[in-house]
Amino acid sequence: MPETLKLQINFSGGAELLFDKIKKHNIELPSVRKYLPDSKAEKWTIRELLVWIKGNLLKERPELFLQGDSVRPGILVLINDADWELFGELEYELQQNDNIMFISTLHGG
Template sequence: MTDTLKLSIQFGGGAELLFDKIKKREVELPALKKYFPESLKEKWAIRELLVWIKDNLLKERPELFLQGDSVRPGILVLINDADWELFGELDYELQANDTIMFISTLHGG
């Protein structure tokens, strides 16, 4: 068994502007305990993924992507093309080769 977890992370609807305009990234997360030594959990969940994204991918204006320990209202999160609400939102345990998509529904006018 490998210590890393491979995922596809995608940004759309303008969210990609916060990530150097890159819409799709293939990422390899380290073992959870290596990144969060204090964690009592063994598996990555969306909650930890958001911290990792903030630390490693987010380039500007984190307040437009994150609010507290979750995404801002107006950011739609899809897990393998389905609404994250169907999977427990922040508590969803990530699986190898998952595709996590963040779509901003907020637009200026």
């Protein structure tokens, strides 16, 4: 098993504004045990990924992206171009080279 997990993370629909206006991030995650030693998780899930995103990519106004341990309502999450609801949402175990997209459907007016 590889030492790191390579992913592509994308933000759009205005969500990128919370991430220094950077839409595409190619990341490498260490073993989940190394990054979250108190976690009982054996593999990275979307739940652990959100903790990592908050600590490493999110630059401002976390309340506009996160609510509790999930994304706030109005943020569409796609895993390899399919709705995360098809994969178990927060419990989805991330796979090598997954493409995770966060799209804000909320627009001010």
